[in-house]
Amino acid sequence: MVDRSARPLLEVRSLKQHFPVRRGAFGKVVGHVRAVDGISFDLWRGETLGLVGESGCGKSTTARTVLRLLEATAGVVRFDGEDVGAMDDERLRAFRRRAQFVFQDPFGSLNPRLSVGAMLEEVLHVHGLAKTNRRGRAVELLELVGLRSEHVDRYPHEFSGGQRQRLGIARALSVEPDFLVLDEPVSALDVSVQAQVVNLLDDLQQELGLTYLFIAHDLALVEHVSDRVAVMYLGRIVEIADANHIYSEPRHPYTRALLSAVPRPDPINRDDRERIVLEGDVPSPINPPTGCSFHPRCPHFGKDEQCKGEVPILDTTRQGHFTACHHQDAVVGIRG
């Protein structure tokens, strides 16, 4: 099981990713999209951290910044103790053999002009792996993700969505990484197929001892696959805790609203459930509200001037369950 006393595999500290907004012919910077605005978390070897939040809250950006597909605006990402931002080309290549990405869109993430075999063999070639029998290794990888050897000559468009997602996973696994960032890997799939992929990921983790950063907006799914869950809102983590904790006793009003908004496939009890319908939309990350960025939509009765004026920081004092809310203890007072 996960050993939390050891040094984390991934340490993220006050990570920020601000995209400049440019205007006009000369590209004057008129503001910034604060896509990720100072988040910190740790990820231990072998565990799965779920990252949830509404669309546009910065999940993908976090993932891409962690893997240095984007240069961080501020903050540090340490992988196995090494500062990812400071790596030179050589180290970066080594890092990329250990940390891989699985994308959301099963249609856009595969080069349509390369056959599956060519795609996998190219990776192996670039990293000098399986020099003697690349094709054999490619077939092995396919079988690892539950595809068959005869698929090796096919092209991406000849696969179904679920199969394509498996190809994406096979590609990520081809470099034998320790750590996978999964950016909504099943959102585009049907429920029945979704379960297949989730199971596959689960099996691989067991087998290969992988570490996952699992991004999703389906809370039920995240609960199912994650050891710990982090909830993001407008570029910040508002709550992070063990999966069962967060679902049984959510502390942040946003988490609670989010959980209550998830439709439950349980028609019998549907009228008894507490349902919190948030008003309005997620504000723009260019001009996030002052203080607690959730305060304009917050249904908490204790909402006050402090919420408007002061940014709540993630309270790390409580063992294993951190919340960024000024009123996290007064959990009772939420308008239904």
Next chain:
Amino acid sequence: MSDGFLVARRRWRVVSAALPGLPQLLTGRWGTGWTVLLTWLGCLWVLTARYERVIGALGGAWDQSLALVTLVVSLIVAWTWSWRDVSGSDRPLGIGVSQWDLAARAFSKNHTAVAGLIVIIALYLVALLTPLLAPYDPAFQGNLITERYVGLSTVHPLGTDNYARDVLSRLLYGARISLAIGFVAVSISVTIGTLLGAVAGFMGGIVDGLIMRFVDIVISFPRLVLLITIIGLFGSSIFMIVAVLGLTLWPGTARIVRGEVLSLREREFIQAATVLGYSKRRIILRHLIPNALGPVIVAATLGIGNTIVLEAGLSFLGLGVQPPTPSWGTMVAVGRDDLLGAWWLSTFPGLAIVFTVLAFNLVGDGLRDALDPRLRT
């Protein structure tokens, strides 16, 4: 696979060995059938009717040798194509079909485009075979008094021109010049355009800005001024015309490629390539350019047509290919003065241009539909 089918296959092979294209015609596949059959028969006709020239070409000038090689190659290609076609393919349907295959399939369903392609292939064949085909030397002047402006006749199927030269022969030789100008100029412009466009799109920032400003200048630049200067400074020659056309036509391609690269750059498979630790060079050459190539191929096809028309325009201004070299453009431009008297002088080269360009445009349109996965149904 049933035995009956294999027997049928063997039988067709025999037929196709004797007369390539016939099996296809008998099974109702007119396009392939006629193409193969006519190519075959045409080549045979050249072999027999132009027997001396074929012999002469054995040790002749480079263009004669090229014509000879073309003749032999087309014979072989026609024959093997028909053979392999009736032999069938062993690859199971629907497996390992690449995007190119899909495009080819979609294209082959587009009848007008296929017709265009056949015309183009035929034209290039004719152009290559011209030294064997043309009834006369294109520069040979007959008797100026008696053989000038002779209308259509069996001796001169398309009549003679103001120097009593054979229009048909000139038309055939003109095909070489016009098609070559189109092909070479477009090759130059597409190469430049693709490279600059890809670099601009991938690098972004200042490089992009500079390249695109340059593109703006070239697009708005009056080409004629450039032409006169260059022709004035270096003399007018086919080489110069090709160079000028090639060097001024690339901005269109550059813009297309840049746009395509910009959108591809955001695609997840390019990001995947980055995460997999691929070098920039590999990403550009193996992942970006092949995916951006579709529109370029379309632009190139359409570009060849446009260039042929442009060359005609230059000829009208007197800036075209040096006489007596026949290009279709010069033939139309020169013949236009006699439109009322000797209509055949400009009409035939004019129609040749129209149909060639039309063929290129049909193929281009067909390719556009076939190569764009969004338009493929």
Next chain:
Amino acid sequence: GGSDAGIGSNDPFCQQVIPAVETFMAEAREAHPIPDEPRYGGTVVLGTIGDMPDGLNSAVSSNYTDAQHQQFVGLMTLINYDAGGEPRAYLAEDWEVAPDGRAVTFHIRQDVRWHDGEQTDAHDVAFTYEAVTDPLTAFPNAAFWDHYVKGPDGVEVVDDFTIRILLEPHADFMDPFRTLGILPEHLLGDVPRDQLKLHPYGTQCPVGNGPFVFAQHVPQDRWVFEANPAFPEALGGRPFLDRYVYRVIPEQTTLLTELLIENIDVYIAPRPDQAQQIIDNQNLELLNFSGRSYVFVGWNARKPQLADPRVRRAITIGTNRAEIVEAILQGYGQVANTGVPPFHWAYDPGSMPSLAYDPDGARALLEEAGWQDRDGDGVRESEDGTRLSLSIKYNTGNQQRQDIAEIMQQQLSAVGVEVQPQVVEWGTLLQQINTPDLRDFDGVVMGWVVEFKLDDIDLFHSERINQPYAWSGTDNGDIDRLLEELSITADRTEAMALWREYQELLIEEQPYTYFYFPDRLEGVNRRVKGVEMDARGEWLNIKDWYLDPASR
């Protein structure tokens, strides 16, 4: 009509001039009502491929059409020629030549008025003469004045209507006064001479004194002239036509179409190939007459291949020029052996040595000159291995010159001379052949338009060898001598002998391969009556053209 003058109405000069013309014309119309005669009235439209670059500004123009309009339409010349080429009175009523031939005195008509009402007098003539002989003006046909005393010293205004001009004796001394349209001193007298070229007078608001009054010029499109009611009765009075429109249509197929659909009445100089179309149309008539131009290939004798006159002669007789005239000109022209044109009194081809097509003779000449095909490639080489390969240049857009080059290529290859036709854009070509230290050509197909006063000094005199037009680089003492003598011989019979001798030398020397004197062809709608055209020009008697009344 023609109320809105096409252009230039915002130029201060024109703003001042136009109202004056309008006022005077209104008065003149009052004073000279249109005679009650059916020939009067109507508009004739004439189409041609080019605009008149300098219009009526005779001091700066060298263009053929410009000159015709200065002579016959808008301005008046002192004299003009009758059909026999003999001078007759026009603006000058009369003239006397000093017995030593060194002065001529003109008596100017007193009934000629500028179109703004001012009288035309001797001061105008003096002004014009001084202007065109002043180097600052850069009069383009400077050679005209070679035999005249230039500048103010050469002209004396005896009284308001009498003027004396000093000159050297010459056989055709009157010719410049036939071509030079007299300009109004009262309008142009103050213009600095070096600004005359750019002055709005010529193209924007010319004020003349000729039979037609300028009404409108839309550049690149049309000139409109109206009848001048005040034109001296003694010279025939007002023209029959009300208006005459000169249209610019740069494409010859369009021109022919416009003639065929009767949108224009006269098509100036159709191509010989178009002649048949005009003949076939019963509404049209094809006029043809011997023109004043000749077409030739000028050889650059500075080049080693061309240094030997025998080579040049071989080329000439190796080219079937008669066939070319027959084919290219459809017979509308005559083979030329020298630059003396058929209309000229010195023209006498019968007495000349023949240069008929003779390929064998050509081969023999070349052998004799040491050019033999030594390597069997069909092209002759000299002893040191120089190939007898010549490029012949011609300018873009001129089909007949291209024809010559291409046919020469074909025909000369039969005698072992390789010819490469090369088309060069006009400006570039002029630079290549005219720049004395460049002369980048072997042969060049060109044409000259000549006046009645022939003068080849600029072309062939060795003193001019470094001037722009000495293309051939001829350096032949005999030719020099003859050219000099010709320029001072006033007596025509004497001159005639000299001309003959000179032409024989030319045939010997072959600085040019003379090709032909093309006929001028004109397509004219039959509704236009009274049209006379000959070497003197197409506009010769435009004053007397009239329209078939039924067609108006």
Next chain:
Amino acid sequence: MMEPMLRVQDLRTYFFTDQGVVKAVDGVSFEVNEGETLGIVGESGCGKTVTSLSVLGLLPEPPAQIMAGSSVKFLGDEIIGADEGRMRNLRGNKISMIFQEPMSSLNPVYSVGDQIAEVLRVHRRMGRKEARDEAIRLLDEVGIPAPDRRVAEYPHQLSGGMRQRVMIAMALSCEPKLLIADEPTTALDVTIQAQILELLEELSLSHGMAVLLITHDLGVVAEVCDRVVVMYAGQVIETGTVNEIFTEPAHPYTRGLLASLPSVTNSGRRLNSISGTVPNPVDWPRGCRFRERCPEAGDGCEEEQALVTLESAGRSSRCCKTEAVNLTGAG
């Protein structure tokens, strides 16, 4: 029992393409009663959208063709094969429709007010001013703040949730009898989805409007629907009330679907998944179309399956094992 408002019977819609005949909808029957909310669930590509578009006659023909024998009755009138004029009069008037992608279902170049007003002007023959006022009222009704300002805005100026509200306002403008909502919340975030679903529920109550809700999210169905139609491979495979479907699913596919949902029935880490993928609509498997993926497949599954009506009213299943299951359950 009274005549249902919409009765779809043996609807078969095929696409004639180069690849072959796509039997997208292949014998679908169901009915929608006055005021009820009927959910249609099924995997992607099973024919939900094509079914709804067939009802409104919005499919491009060719390549689509509604096969003979299909019948769609609205308020007792057959509307398959009805002329264009009659269909136009139904669309947006008696039957409205909202689509999955709020981002792309509004015309980007016209203001939202114009687009709502257009319906009113076509069907209600309202004047310009009147229609605009009504549009503002509708925007207000669907909960858009400051509707008089928003009415002049363009779709791109609105968030996804708001656009979907605009679509709803447009759909409601003529007080339709039936609202077809094709995955109206799939593209939205959960919190916004909750808002929209609540709005739909409210409106259908207050307007007495029947709703045909198409979705692939079983959770949504459970939250808002009265009855459910489950589709698979172009066919209806099970119908029933929402409670029946969720508590005692009759078809193995429905059972598999429910089982593959995380967290509800799955206690362990492993989800129960349905193996394989949806078959190709050009070439449906013969017999039971679910057979290849069905854990309970056995004898009799090679036969073409019929929709069998089960004991309770409006409940049916397309599985030859269903009766057996029920019998054992009963016995």
Next chain:
Amino acid sequence: MTRYIIRRLLSAIPLVLGIATIVFFAVNLAPGDPTLYFLSPGMTQDVIEQMRINFGLDQPVHVRYLRWLGAMLTGDFGHSISHSRPVLEVLVDFLPNTLILSACALFVAFLFGIIIGTIQAVRQYSIMDSAMSVVLLFFYSMPSFWLALMLILTLSLFARNVWDLPIWFPASGIVSVDYDFLTFGEKVRDRVMHLVLPTLSLALVLTAGIARYMRGSMLEVIRQDYVRTAKAKGLSEAVVVFKHALRNALIPVITLVGLYIPVLFSGTIFIETIFAWPGMGRTIYDAIFIRDYPLVMAGTFFFASMVVVANLIADVLYAVIDPRIRYE
């Protein structure tokens, strides 16, 4: 918006200046100079020098360039050598003719292109679709001068002299010679008659391109959700196509306005020559041959500016049609 336009114009200045500079050196480097054009026998080298001085050509190229630049910045484009007039006056004469012709051609081309493209898209794969494509491509494939001549022969010469049609068009010029004497109505008719052939020659070539583009764009648009929405609202097909789809489909087609202006301007060289249309294309063309430097410079400068303006117009139209685009 105004600020945007001004900024765009300002940022185009380097472009236009860049082009003008290159052109300046290009024409000046080309062999020959205008004096050659006026040369004739008897003119000595001195006279030529005198003429050079009269034309201001006695300075080295870079000095002339700086002078030209300085003068141009004060709005002085110099004196045209071949027209003996200030260049600006020449432009004022010719530019309007070219603009009228181009505008008509552009209008006709877009009108037909859009209509045909729309019909083709709506009836995709029908006989009409392919027939229209082939017919348009046929015209598109012709060298424009040849097309122009064909039009003259058929619609002018044969129509009158051979087929005796009631209507035939004049083959050249802007107006008839008796234009000044016509009534207003006749004047309008006369102008239109003269416009028909040149406009057609220019427009037919462009129409094919526009229709092709329009067809593609329309095909994409009619598959969009909002078109389905419009149908679901109960709108008739005409309203759906011409109100909802057309405006969206026009958005990408608008760029062609900017793209086609240079094409159109080079087309005018041929068309103006053949139809004797006194316009800018022909004038610049002649000026290049005569080495009338000031006129070439000014002409190119205006053409380049026109291209810039056309692109700007395209962008503004963009914003007019597409509310998502707002410039500030």
